[in-house]
Structures are given as C-alpha cells and as structure tokens.
Amino acid sequence: MHIHCLINGEPGDTLAISDRGLHYGDGLFETLAVRDGVCEFWDRHMQRLHAGCERLCIAPPEFAQLAAEARQLTHSIERGVLKIIVTRGSGGRGYRVPDTAHPTRILLRSDWPTYPRDNAEQGVRVRLCTQRLGTNPTLAGLKHLNRLEQVLARLEWDDPTIAEGLLQDHTGHVIEGTFTNVFLVQHGKIVTPALDRCGVAGIMRAVVMELATAAGIDCTERAVTLDELVAAEELFLTNSLIGIWPIQELEHWQGRATPGYGYGPGPVTRSLQTALQCLK
C-alpha cells in the first residue's frame, strides 16, 4: 500500500491549477492523529469540518464516503497523521463563487512527527511572537486555508529548543500558539482564550475542556491578557497530535532575557494529561 493521497477519491498527488484552494485559500482542513488504524476523534473533526463548510457556504462532503477514504489510507497504519482538505473546488470569475461549485476533497497521509518525548514530560520552551492575529469574527474558530499569519509567526524564530510561539490579537490579548491552543491554570481553575474574534477552535482544546469539567475543574473561555499568562500557576498547550504539552519556560518575553519565567508541569496539567491518556 503506497497510496498516501486521495483527491476526490482517486489516488494522485496533484491538484487542478484552477482550484480556489490555491487561488484564495478558499477551503478548510483537519489534521487527525492516526493510531492503530483509527483516526482519533473522527466524529469531532467531522463536526468541525461540517460547521466550517456551513460558515463558508461550501457544500459539505459526504461523510460516509470521506470515512471510507480515510479508512483506505489509514487502516493499516500504526501511527501517522491524516490531513483532510476541503476546498470550494474550481472556477468562478474572480472572488465570485460559481453557481455550481464542486468542492474538492483531499486526504493526505503522512508520517507521525518526531516530537521530543520530553515535550510532554518536562514541558516546552515558548516565545511570544511579534506577528499578531487579525480580527475576523466570520472566520474566527475555523481551521481555514488562510494561514499566512501563522507562517509569518513561525518565521520569527529558528531556535529548535523553542517549541512554539504565542500570538496576540491587535488589542494585546493572548489568543493561541501558531499550531496549538493555550491554557492557563489560575487558582486551580483553567482558563483558555475566547476565540470569537480570531484563532482556531482546536479539537483537543474542546476535549481538554470537557475532561476538565468532568474532573470537577472549573473551565472558562474569556479574553486573556499577557500579564495573566505570566502570572499563571501553570500553562499548557494542546493540539490533536501533541495532546497536552506543559509550558516550562516563556522565552524572549517582552524583551526579558533567558532563563525566562519558569513553570514546569504542575498538578492540574498532569491530571489532565492522565485523563487524556485514559480516554485514548
């Protein structure tokens, strides 16, 4: 089995040059962890993809078909990543959407990334990015294909010991990392930035919020300031591939030099990591 990509159900590795995914980033994507042939949190990813299609007025894919195609690519895989892209398809003059758009669905399997084991155990070093996230309530929360802000943010550092960069919006509130969501522990309760104006509403973010609530840990979504972040008892990052990474240090933080603020994994982060392990 050497097929690693299906485009509208057919093996291939190229896209029509007229696809609006290329021209305008007119589409959405999902990144799923694959373990022992199973795409983790499949239903949640499909729900988000469906909601995203509705927001962008893209006809959602046939989910039974998508599931069959995902199975074809991943059923024999021990560990891997499945990326699903849905674009509005080809055509239309300029930005105007064609009357009969045929969305393109792309399933792309890749190897499991080799993150250092210490990231989950001891935590990671994180920096604050200069790049900010623009406000856009109609796109906020969606995992859409317009991701230049993340690309520019990731261009800001090259130090391999820094695992992630955090982004603020233009009012200075902390929103998320370039590829993760962020959580704070304050007085034993957890807080994560509200994503009603920008940011991506991660699947693992939702899972962790539910795990916290189930464990009796109070969990709030609201605007978060930089000062709150620095003053937090614990900090951690989430996404579908990494699960939960504690933040150990905030580096290059508003000009303050190494060794930065020290955190290290605290009890709330540890209990959520354990709860997540049990869920899988």
Place this chain on the structure above:
Amino acid sequence: MHIHCLINGEPGDTLAISDRGLHYGDGLFETLAVRDGVCEFWDRHMQRLHAGCERLCIAPPEFAQLAAEARQLTHSIERGVLKIIVTRGSGGRGYRVPDTAHPTRILLRSDWPTYPRDNAEQGVRVRLCTQRLGTNPTLAGLKHLNRLEQVLARLEWDDPTIAEGLLQDHTGHVIEGTFTNVFLVQHGKIVTPALDRCGVAGIMRAVVMELATAAGIDCTERAVTLDELVAAEELFLTNSLIGIWPIQELEHWQGRATPGYGYGPGPVTRSLQTALQCLK
C-alpha cells in the same frame, strides 16, 4: 498555440498537492491586462511582486525568465488576462518554512472578462459589505493568496446589476472594494484610503495617483470614513483590468433603500479616465 498555463516553465494544469500555496495560501499573485501582446504595467507588477516576496521571505523569481514565460503565453493575444502566482513551494513540516524552499511560479492566461461597456461610461452600482477586513500591518498592501475575506464579501450579493461591494475595517473606515481600490473626490481633490493596516495596494491605484498628481490634482492617502464617502462629490473604482469605473449609486447603504445615493461620473473622474487612455 493552446498552452494557457506554465508551471515552473512547463506547460501543465496541475499543482503538486504538497504546495504551500494550497495548504496555507503561502504566496502572492498579480493580475495583468494583456493588450496586443503586451502585459500592461509589467514593470510595476514585477516591482510589487518582488516587494511582496521580500515581505514574505520568499525567494523572488528570476524576472527575465518570468518575462520570457509571460511572452510565450501572451505575445499573440489581442486581449486577455495573465495571472501570475508565486508560492513558497512545497514542503516543511507544518507552518515552518523548509530550509531550502523552491518557490513555484504559475502563469495562467485567460480570456478578457466581458464587463458591460456602460460600467466605464455611466458608472456602476456599488453596495456596502457586512464582511470587514481584519487588521494585519505585516500583510497590508500585499496581493497575497489569503483571500477568504473577499470570497465571503462577494457571497453577500447575487444581483448582477451591483458591480462591486465596498469593505470597511473593524474601526469602520472604508478600505477598498472586493477586487478594486476606491477613490473619493472632495473639493476637487482626490482621496484614497490608506492601506497600512489592511487592503491591497493596486497597481492601477498607484497609476491613477500619479496621473492625478501630474495633472495638478491634489491626491492624499489617509483614513476615510463612511460619512466622507457618502458626502463625496465623485467616487470611482480602479483595478488593472477595469481601469477606472465611476460609482453611480451606493445601494443597500446602511439600510437605506433604492434608489440610493446618486453620483454619476463627474469631471475629475472623466479627466483621469482620459489621462489613463492617453497613457495606454
């Protein structure tokens, strides 16, 4: 001669599925008017493309090569459109840019769009969009591939008699149309919105500003309010394909019904149209 697309110099109509243009909108584009085998304002388009590549840290294409490829597609064309897309190319894990990126260059020729002749003569009807433009100073001015805001704005209306929709930023200032820049005439002087926080710095916008200055018409870039727009003596739109379209009516304007505000082509707009004709 049936070739209408060159990808890295080769005829073709597909793109590698791994291209970051698809995954992140990680690239730029230019849309050029072709007349009698000549790509209009070629040097200006190349300057903007070069500046955009620098801003996004993409290695700029070899411009002599790009010119040769453009000539190959357009030299025998009486009237047409050439779209040039430059992406960062394939690869890199996640948002991180690969150490040795090989940008992709795409040249795509298409037919000249059939705009009603009246658009330039009598002017067009324009609406105000609900969709707003997010603030992003690092991307402002660039013609990059993250264009979901424009797609969503264009989805707001289906009335073929409305030629364009205007967009505000989140502070309520008027920035541009979905595919045009906008100009106001106030006390015989022209004003166009500053594009330091969002918007695309159009080639025709720059040409018109220079034509105005050369004609002794004072021309300013600054923040523009909705009230100023409504109160303007004349309004017009610009882009590389349409040249200058007078705005005749503002429709669906903040809930005010048809027939809307009437403008019609005024003397300043007419003189700039004439100056542009002479330039070509």
